[in-house]
Amino acid sequence: MTGDDNAAITADGLRKRYGAVQAVDGVSLSVRRGEFFGLLGPNGAGKTTTLEILEGLREPDEGTATLLGERPWPRNPRLLPRIGVQLQASAFFERLTAREQLATFASLYGVGLRRAEEMLARVGLTEFAGTQAEKLSGGQAQRLSIACALVHEPELVFLDEPTTGLDPQARRNLWDLLREINADGRTVVLTTHYLDEAEILCDRVAVMDHGRLLRTGAPAALIRELDAPTRISVPSGALSADEARTRLGKAVEVADDGVSLVLATRSPAPVLALLGERGALHGLEVRGGTLEDVFLHLTGRAFRE
Template sequence: MAHTIGVSGLRKRYGDVQAVDGVSFEVGAGEFFGILGPNGAGKTTTLEIIEGLREPDEGEVTVLGERPWPRNAGLLPRIGVQLQASSFFERLTAREQLRTFGSLYGVAAARADAMLETVGLADKADVQVEKLSGGQAQRLSIACALVHDPELVFLDEPTAALDPQARRNLWDVLREINTEGRTIVLTTHYMDEAEILCDRVAIMDRGRILEMGPPATLVRGLAAPTRVSVASGTLTPEDARSLPGADEVTDDGVSLVVSTRDPSAVVAALAARDALTGVQIHGATLEDVFLDLTGREYRA
């Protein structure tokens, strides 16, 4: 696979804070690549260096075969950037907003109008941006990043603060964009989002990449127990602890949960006791991998 992005030995310091500390990775053409990490992990700084918005202290970066710094005007028509905070021209409608962005790249009005359809905002074309919902504003922001048909798209926490329905609608938009062959680099705090959308993810903390690979591969590599749950009262916690393969049992009054390394033995034993009411089986997730690597303490 051809490489769209190459990062080697990247470092960036702000005073006493080492924001990025020796980061190296590559992103293939057409790949959906995620960068995950807690607050202050260095995700946004890494992205801004790759985009050519910040100068690295050390390291090398190539984007589409070129160096983004010093600010490379030749790259601008080939990349699209959606930042954490979206800023629009005041009092313009969604159509006028998108046409204005498009005009900066010599894009025809018809192309800008077509992007409204792509992101599901055709019915909001004449609505002023101040009156759009959070999800609609995020979709318009992504449309602005795509209006000039870039080869590479950077999305910095595009679904932050959106409700579940708006997030999932936006996921559909992102899948379609990627299916069209564009390379996407995404930062997000939502593990389910990364697990569903990304071909590969890099988990960062304290400026370093801790693990990198396809989400399913990272999850399989985590030696985490499977959780088998049934409705409380189906059997007592004491009976559950006697089940073959049961390692730990908890009961919160709603669900009785058995943690096990041998889920088939536990499920078979529950079936033999006719105790499968409300049964659910939960394996490890990317969130488990994330917490195992970065810890569980709160980060402001």
């Protein structure tokens, strides 16, 4: 047992092999209580297996995991009521309404029906309480499955790609909900393919590939660490590409696609000064590196699966 009372999750040297595939290859991480933690990685990176080991669904070949001071494996009935796991939206009882699903899960945890009603309101599904789960939209189903994971007020919540397949409105809507959950003081562990989402929501992220953690840290810190060039763009025509090249020299990469003039550089000050001098700041856009750049830098651009 680790003595760190402040840790929601401590994993030390987790390894798991399936046949010839080393799915998880020495993962160590720690998540503080109250933290919003993202686990990122391409398909097949070992995220799911890592989560399953943490949740207590699988036994690691090597290494130990500790959640809230308890061992998740073998199945630990003391720990189960304290964690909430949101699986894919399909993990519902057939032909049961939203309200009935929640009530069923609530009573599995010995939680009253009133709490189920509250949860339904919390995820904004009160008006769909009588709708069978199969007939809910993608976003509604995701919200219901999150409600099912939260109905017993767990201290630690695992969310597995909760926004996959949602339209932008539903995604934003769900982000608000996830932030609220975290603001309640719950620790949230999230996996996602959307790096903008991770960047916006997570306090810290871990990027994983080939069963290993490549980098862990706050999104902003990882982006800074990458030292990606700043991309400055203005509408084409305000300044010609040739002039930009002669005036700014080799430190600036210049491209003009007829719509925008894009200037990529690690020292943006002279570029902005030039544009200001030319009165070309109308429609100016400045973009630094993103978590996506970090991700692609760490995991490469090759196709997966």
